[in-house]
Amino acid sequence: MDQRPIPGTPIFDGRRAQGGYALNKMCYSFNHEANRREFSADEEAYMAKYGLNEAQKAAIRARNVLALIAAGGNVYYLAKFAGIFGLNVQDIGAQQTGMTIDAFKAHLVAQGA
Amino acid sequence: MATIIGGLAASHVPSIGGAIARGETQTPYWKPFFDAFNPVHAWLADKKPDVAIVIYNDHGLNFFLDKMPTFAIGVADHYDNADEGWGIPVLPSFEGDPELSWHLAESLVGDGFDMTMCQELLVDHAFTLPIKLMYPNAGARWPLRTIPITINSVQHPLPTAARCWKLGQAIGRAVISYPKDARVVILGTGGLSHQLDGERAGFINKDFDLLCMKDIVDDPEALTHFTNRQIVELAGSQGVELMTWIAMRAALGGPARAVSRHYHAPLSNTGGAVLLIEPASEPGRMAAE
Numbered sequence: 001m002d003q004r005p006i007p008g009t010p011i012f013d014g015r016r017a018q019g020g021y022a023l024n025k026m027c028y029s030f031n032h033e034a035n036r037r038e039f040s041a042d043e044e045a046y047m048a049k050y051g052l053n054e055a056q057k058a059a060i061r062a063r064n065v066l067a068l069i070a071a072g073g074n075v076y077y078l079a080k081f082a083g084i085f086g087l088n089v090q091d092i093g094a095q096q097t098g099m100t101i102d103a104f105k106a107h108l109v110a111q112g113a
Numbered sequence: 114m115a116t117i118i119g120g121l122a123a124s125h126v127p128s129i130g131g132a133i134a135r136g137e138t139q140t141p142y143w144k145p146f147f148d149a150f151n152p153v154h155a156w157l158a159d160k161k162p163d164v165a166i167v168i169y170n171d172h173g174l175n176f177f178l179d180k181m182p183t184f185a186i187g188v189a190d191h192y193d194n195a196d197e198g199w200g201i202p203v204l205p206s207f208e209g210d211p212e213l214s215w216h217l218a219e220s221l222v223g224d225g226f227d228m229t230m231c232q233e234l235l236v237d238h239a240f241t242l243p244i245k246l247m248y249p250n251a252g253a254r255w256p257l258r259t260i261p262i263t264i265n266s267v268q269h270p271l272p273t274a275a276r277c278w279k280l281g282q283a284i285g286r287a288v289i290s291y292p293k294d295a296r297v298v299i300l301g302t303g304g305l306s307h308q309l310d311g312e313r314a315g316f317i318n319k320d321f322d323l324l325c326m327k328d329i330v331d332d333p334e335a336l337t338h339f340t341n342r343q344i345v346e347l348a349g350s351q352g353v354e355l356m357t358w359i360a361m362r363a364a365l366g367g368p369a370r371a372v373s374r375h376y377h378a379p380l381s382n383t384g385g386a387v388l389l390i391e392p393a394s395e396p397g398r399m400a401a402e
Contacts, residue, residue, distance in 0.1 A: 009349075025177065030198045111317040
């Protein structure tokens, strides 16, 4: 694919997929309720079990979506992490764009007008 | 002889499942989208398809990055839905059609499409919700058999629009060469424009979506000239789900007409779309031509 960047738009390519593998593998495990509970009971132990690097661990601790993406996270797997906290795609959209939830929803509505 | 009786393109945002579970399908926010399925229900009641070939993208329920097929086909006698991690209800199991699946696999691989063949495949919201929308009153048993076909939309490099078009054409050829009787509807699920990640999260491009709604019916090959980068730029990073529409449309082949079409944005973070199309000629004629 043409490699020119698109502003504000991460492309989950081989470089990101390779660098983010441990983080994404942990988030993929959150398809299972038992794993979500195990993570919630001891986040540090669970991150260590999956071999997250320091940047990934810090981003998980901070619940920071842009940092998680910068650390190689893919949004489809990160959504499962966000789900543990009851956050949906509008919540994570608001966080990434620095908007309030209401402002983010209004932004969506404006584009459909 | 198997015939393709129509194609349905539909958005598949997970919150559709939440809205159904909470009984919100007639609230002002959701009503336009759910009501767009009324003509689809009438069409299904009239045409009674036996099989749905569902072209969709898995979002990390079945496939992970350890092994990521570009194109995969289910060849199982049933497909289960499962917990995706964020709490929408799990839907009843879907019956497969292994004989037709294996025929498709033979034909597609013979035609140059080296499919990953899956005897176990968990189907996620992209597969389940469009079928639930088609048959909202189905109980524990769905009224038709299903065959999942997935297109990688997670990890770049993704297949090109031109390649997905050719895959769809090969699916069409495979179906009409099946000697047994089957009335087949092709689904393409996903889209339209949306982006969940990055500082541009929340991006929706209504103009591009409306262009897609028109071209997918009347001039679908025009959409195959976009590069993946162009599609990401125009439709958002998850707007690449347009590939499923392109493959669906190619499977129908020939001229087509829209039976019903609906566009409404935003649907969650997405340009919400429902488009039902039929071959302009009578089903079965394509096989004879």
